Structure formats: C-alpha cells, structure tokens
Amino acid sequence: MRRYLARRLLLLVPVLAGVSIVIFMVLHLSPGDPVEIMLGSQATQEDRARLRADLGLDQPLPVQYARWVGHVARGDLGRSLWMKRPVLAEVLGRFQATLILTGTALLLSTTAGIALGVASASRPHSLLDRTSTVASLFGASMPSFWLGIVLMVLFALRLGWLPASGMYAPYDGGDLRDLLAHLVLPAVTLAAASVTIIARLTRAAMLETLGQDYIRTARAKGVVERLVVLRHGLTNALIPIVTVVGVQAGYLLGGAVLTETVFAWPGVGTLMVQGILARDFPLVQGCVLVVALSFVLVNLAVDLLYAWLDPRIRYE
Amino acid sequence: MSVRVQDAGDERAIAPDRAPRAVGRALARTARRNRLAVATAIGLVAVLFLAALAPWLPLFDPDLVDTVKRLQPPLTPGHLLGTDEFGRDLLARLVWGARVSLLAGVVTALAAMVIGVTLGVLGGFYTGWIETVVMRLTDILMAFPYVLLAIALVAGLGPGLRNAMIAIAIVGFPFYTRLVRSVVLSLREREFVEAARALGAGDAVILGRHVLPHLVSPIVVAFSLDVGAKILVTAGLSFLGLGTQPPTADWGSMLATGRQFVILSPHVALLPGLAIFVIVLALNVVGDALRDVLDPRTRAG
Numbered sequence: 154m155r156r157y158l159a160r161r162l163l164l165l166v167p168v169l170a171g172v173s174i175v176i177f178m179v180l181h182l183s184p185g186d187p188v189e190i191m192l193g194s195q196a197t198q199e200d201r202a203r204l205r206a207d208l209g210l211d212q213p214l215p216v217q218y219a220r221w222v223g224h225v226a227r228g229d230l231g232r233s234l235w236m237k238r239p240v241l242a243e244v245l246g247r248f249q250a251t252l253i254l255t256g257t258a259l260l261l262s263t264t265a266g267i268a269l270g271v272a273s274a275s276r277p278h279s280l281l282d283r284t285s286t287v288a289s290l291f292g293a294s295m296p297s298f299w300l301g302i303v304l305m306v307l308f309a310l311r312l313g314w315l316p317a318s319g320m321y322a323p324y325d326g327g328d329l330r331d332l333l334a335h336l337v338l339p340a341v342t343l344a345a346a347s348v349t350i351i352a353r354l355t356r357a358a359m360l361e362t363l364g365q366d367y368i369r370t371a372r373a374k375g376v377v378e379r380l381v382v383l384r385h386g387l388t389n390a391l392i393p394i395v396t397v398v399g400v401q402a403g404y405l406l407g408g409a410v411l412t413e414t415v416f417a418w419p420g421v422g423t424l425m426v427q428g429i430l431a432r433d434f435p436l437v438q439g440c441v442l443v444v445a446l447s448f449v450l451v452n453l454a455v456d457l458l459y460a461w462l463d464p465r466i467r468y469e
Numbered sequence: 470m471s472v473r474v475q476d477a478g479d480e481r482a483i484a485p486d487r488a489p490r491a492v493g494r495a496l497a498r499t500a501r502r503n504r505l506a507v508a509t510a511i512g513l514v515a516v517l518f519l520a521a522l523a524p525w526l527p528l529f530d531p532d533l534v535d536t537v538k539r540l541q542p543p544l545t546p547g548h549l550l551g552t553d554e555f556g557r558d559l560l561a562r563l564v565w566g567a568r569v570s571l572l573a574g575v576v577t578a579l580a581a582m583v584i585g586v587t588l589g590v591l592g593g594f595y596t597g598w599i600e601t602v603v604m605r606l607t608d609i610l611m612a613f614p615y616v617l618l619a620i621a622l623v624a625g626l627g628p629g630l631r632n633a634m635i636a637i638a639i640v641g642f643p644f645y646t647r648l649v650r651s652v653v654l655s656l657r658e659r660e661f662v663e664a665a666r667a668l669g670a671g672d673a674v675i676l677g678r679h680v681l682p683h684l685v686s687p688i689v690v691a692f693s694l695d696v697g698a699k700i701l702v703t704a705g706l707s708f709l710g711l712g713t714q715p716p717t718a719d720w721g722s723m724l725a726t727g728r729q730f731v732i733l734s735p736h737v738a739l740l741p742g743l744a745i746f747v748i749v750l751a752l753n754v755v756g757d758a759l760r761d762v763l764d765p766r767t768r769a770g
Binding site: 167168171172174175176178179180290291293294295296297298299302303305306310403404406407408410411414415425426428429430434437441444445448449452 | 605608609610612613614615616617618620621622623624625628697701704705708709710711721724728731732735738739742743745746749750752753754757
C-alpha cells in the first residue's frame with residue numbers, strides 16, 4: 154500500500170503542472186491588458202513601461218510562469234484588483250462556505266443515490282424501480298438553476314418554511330440551526346441531478362453483481378436476503394459506485410457556482426462570477442486554482458479508496 | 470487498389486455494408502415498441518421549425534418595449550404567456566430565444582465532436598508522441614470540474630455568447646476523444662485491420678473503410694445525448710451573465726433577469742426554465758431510444 158501511495162502521489166506532479174499551466178494561460182489569453190486596466194487610458198508610455206517591468210510582464214512567458222508558480226507555492230496568489238486585498242485570504246474565506254454546500258450535497262446525493270439504487274436493483278421492474286428510472290431522466294434534463302428557483306418560490310416565498318437566500322439570517326442568526334435552515338434548499342438543488350446519476354449507476358452495478366455465481370451460492374446456503382444484497386452484493390459493487398461519486402464531486406464543485414448564484418450563497422462561485430464581471434483576473438485565477446486543486450485531491454482520495462476496497466489494484 | 474475484408478466473427482459489430490438495413494430494421498422495431506420516443510422526435514422537429522420560422526410567425530417583436538403592460542401574467546389578452554419587466558411579449562421572446570439556445574447547443578456539441586473525434590482517432594491509431602500529446606491534453610482538461618473550466622475560459626476570453634460557445638466546445642471535446650480512442654484502440658488489433666494492412670492498404674484506406682464506419686453508431690449516440698447537455702451548460706453560462714448579452718436573449722439569460730421579479734411575477738423566470746427542461750428532456754428521450762437502436766450492447770433480447 155505504501156508503494157502504491159508513493160506512485161499515486163508522484164502521478165500528481167504532471168497533473169498539477171498541467172492544471173497550473175492551463176490556469177496561467179487562461180489569464181494570458183485574455184485580450185485585456187492588465188496594465189491598461191490598472192492605469193487607465195490617461196497614463197503615459199513611460200508609466201506603462203515602468204509598471205510592466207515592475208509586474209514582470211516584459212519577461213518571456215516561461216519566466217513569468219515560473220515566477221507565478223513560485224509565488225503560488227508560497228501561498229501568494231497576488232492582490233485582488235477590485236477589492237485591493239490579498240486573494241488567498243479572500244478565496245479561502247469563501248471556500249469554507251462552498252465546502253459546506255458541496256459537502257452536504259455530496260453526502261445527500263451519495264446516501265440517497267445508493268439507497269435508491271440498491272432498492273431498485275433488489276426489485277427490478279417494481280414501481281420504485283420504474284419511478285426512479287423516470288426520475289433520473291428528469292434529473293438529467295433539469296437545469297439546476299431553474300430547479301433552485303422553483304424550490305425557492307415554493308418553499309421560501311409561498312410556504313415560508315425556509316429562508317430564501319444567504320447563509321445566515323441578518324439578525325439573530327449565526328447558530329447551527331440557522332445555518333442548516335439556510336442550507337436545505339441549496340443543498341437539495343445541487344444534489345438533485347447527482348442523486349439520480351448515482352442511483353442509476355448503483356442499480357446497474359448491483360444488478361451485475363447480483364447475477365454472479367457466488368450470490369446464488371450465498372442464497373443456496375440460506376443467507377438472509379438482506380445480507381446477500383448488502384454484504385455480498387453492495388460490497389462488491391462499490392468500485393464503480395466510488396468512481397461515479399468521485400466524478401459527481403467534481404460536478405458538484407463546478408455546479409456550485411450556479412447554485413450559489415441562485416441562493417446568494419457566499420461561496421467561491423459567487424466570488425468568481427463577480428470577479429469575472431469586474432475583470433479582476435488575480436481573483437478569478439485564485440478561485441479557479443483553489444477549486445481545481447480540491448478536485449485533484451478528491452480524485453486522489455477516490456484512487457486511494459479503490460486500492461483499499463480492492464487489494465488487486467495495489468499490485469498492478 | 471481496393472481492399473475489402475469480410476468483417477465476421479463478432480455479432481456486436483454491424484458490418485459497414487450491412488449497416489443501413491440492420492439499422493433500419495432496428496429503428497422500425499424500436500419505433501413500434503417505443504411510441505413515446507417517436508412522438509417526442511416529431512415534437513422536437515416541430516419546435517425546430519417554429520424556431521426557424523420565428524421571423525415569419527404572427528408574433529410580437531421580441532424586443533418591443535411596452536412599459537404600460539409590464540409583468541402581465543400569462544393568458545393576458547394579446548399576450549398568451551404574459552410579458553416581462555419591460556412589457557416585452559414572453560411568447561415571442563421564448564420562440565426567439567429558442568433560436569439562440571438550440572443553435573448554441575447544436576453548434577457547441579458539433580464543434581466538440583469534430584475536435585474530439587479527430588484527436589481520438591489520431592490518438593488511438595498512431596502510437597508514439599501523437600498519442601502522448603492527445604492523452605495528456607485530455608487528462609489535463611479532465612482534471613478540472615467541467616463547469617468550472619468553462620467559466621474560467623470565459624473569464625479569459627471575455628463574456629459573450631461566441632466566447633461561451635468556444636469555451637463549452639473546448640471543455641466538451643475530451644469526452645469524445647476518450648470514447649473514440651477506446652473504440653479505435655480495440656479496432657486496431659482486430660484481424661480485419663491486420664488483414665487489410667497485410668494486403669497493402671495504407672493508413673487512409675484502413676481509417677476510412679475499416680475504422681470510421683465502426684465509429685458512426687457510438688458517435689451518433691453520444692452526440693444526440695450531448696446536445697441537451699450543451700444546451701444546459703450554455704443556458705447556465707448565460708444565467709451567470711457570461712453568455713448572451715442584452716438585449717439579445719436566450720433562455721438562460723431570460724431566466725436570470727426574471728429572477729429579480731420572482732416574488733410577484735414568478736412566470737417570467739419559470740417559463741424559460743420550463744422551456745429548457747422540456748427541450749432537454751425530449752432530446753434525452755430521443756437519445757436514449759437512438760442508443761437502444763444503435764448500441765448493440767444495450768439492445769434488449
């Protein structure tokens with residue numbers, strides 16, 4: 154296991170290099186000149202040249218990239234042009250809110266998805282199975298931001314059961330109950346599409362496993378059906394399920410941008426959209442970097458989970 | 470020089486020269502069994518016609534402002550679906566918005582497919598540096614969450630429909646590359662390809678006659694399901710203000726502006742979202758049915 158871990162960690166290096174190059178290039182691809190944005194159109198040629206030299210923009214691209222990576226490695230993501238504050242502190246502060254939202258959504262979609270998938274697979278073509286098939290088609294077709302607005306109109310504006318937006322109430326709020334009340338609608342909105350995908354895949358993986366010979370043997374031995382399905386079936390169907398949960402984690406991290414915008418959730422997503430509209434590139438870069446890095450870590454965790462679930466993978 | 474090798478021994482593969490009839494029979498069978506998909510496909514074509522004919526339909530000018538009649542509810546006389554915050558007719562805006570949303574979905578999926586299939590064929594057929602470059606490129610793009618990368622690219626290119634579409638096509642092509650490469654890799658080792666090569670066929674002949682025909686079904690299935698997904702992402706970017714810019718509207722941006730009036734006039738935001746939902750649902754129903762016809766692995770019986 155230790156050798157597998159070492160090899161898997163080594164594989165991170167090219168991925169991180171690639172991700173950082175893409176993020177760096179995106180900034181330099183942009184048509185706007187940062188010097189122009191910072192100084193405005195009134196500045197003289199000398200002023201511009203001086204600032205360009207100060208920022209290192211007169212250096213060749215590989216040199217600029219190396220400098221940028223050096224800064225990032227030391228935790229210096231630059232200063233936001235718009236808020237005039239260090240980007241890292243700003244992004245990390247917002248990232249906590251994004252983690253709470255995506256974490257809750259992932260927990261919701263994984264537990265509900267696996268439960269639904271197992272239930273459908275143990276009784277194929279039952280009412281529950283057919284309902285969940287139709288529901289998954291709906292889930293894959295529904296724009297999450299629209300679902301969010303529908304839920305908001307229904308449960309917050311018409312029925313008044315839950316708060317419509319934000320993370321805490323402006324007055325008398327701030328405790329855990331307040332947070333949970335604000336979390337329900339965005340988390341359900343974000344999780345909706347993933348639940349159906351995880352349920353579909355769990356169903357398929359379970360049907361495949363339940364058709365194996367050792368399942369028949371277990372039933373013939375007289376093992377209780379519950380144990381057959383859960384211990385003999387689910388345990389061995391976990392690998393594809395873990396894969397899809399990992400993919401969904403990435404989907405949720407990206408999709409959170411839309412959900413956060415609908416519910417004015419103070420996460421990285423809303424910050425990034427504001428940054429794009431304000432043409433604040435260091436801020437956008439910081440947001441993308443932090444979210445992309447956490448996705449790389451999720452993928453690492455998924456790979457380690459595989460090796461733990463299936464010892465054969467470690468020796469390949 | 471023409472080389473023709475019988476492609477036998479694998480029931481899964483539909484031999485290229487038999488393909489049209491086999492597919493035709495499967496289509497007819499599915500059509501009988503799956504009336505829903507046929508009806509949906511007809512409905513989709515009707516919507517496409519409506520959107521294409523928008524300039525000649527008896528509709529209001531979608532940008533005609535009438536502030537006296539702002540935020541009228543649906544079923545108002547003269548305005549079947551009501552009006553938006555500037556008194557513009559919602560039905561007209563939905564039909565005109567359909568042109569933008571549907572076209573964006575089809576064009577981005579098409580662009581992603583062309584780039585992705587080309588790279589997938591190259592990466593699967595040629596070993597060595599081409600394969601390495603193609604695979605590293607797709608690995609890196611897939612190391613990002615999908616929507617996040619699209620947003621980041623729009624951030625670099627600048628907001629606007631054209632840039633949003635470019636971003637979505639770039640983010641979408643690795644999906645096709647992976648799919649196509651895996652098929653090409655397995656084909657490369659098959660006997661009929663080796664036989665063709667032994668008979669002296671060049672790369673162009675092998676690719677054109679023995680590899681590409683096998684790719685048609687998986688690509689058609691993937692594409693038909695992808696158009697809906699692309700419509701969703703384009704609408705999402707427009708919803709964030711990164712896609713179409715006012716006064717042009719697609720369904721995503723209509724939803725975004727309607728959101729401000731959701732307390733008193735929820736229909737302004739809910740109708741465009743409903744339109745997206747119904748169209749993507751229809752595309753998925755037809756795509757699933759197409760897969761049943763074209764993908765032998767999921768074909769029942």
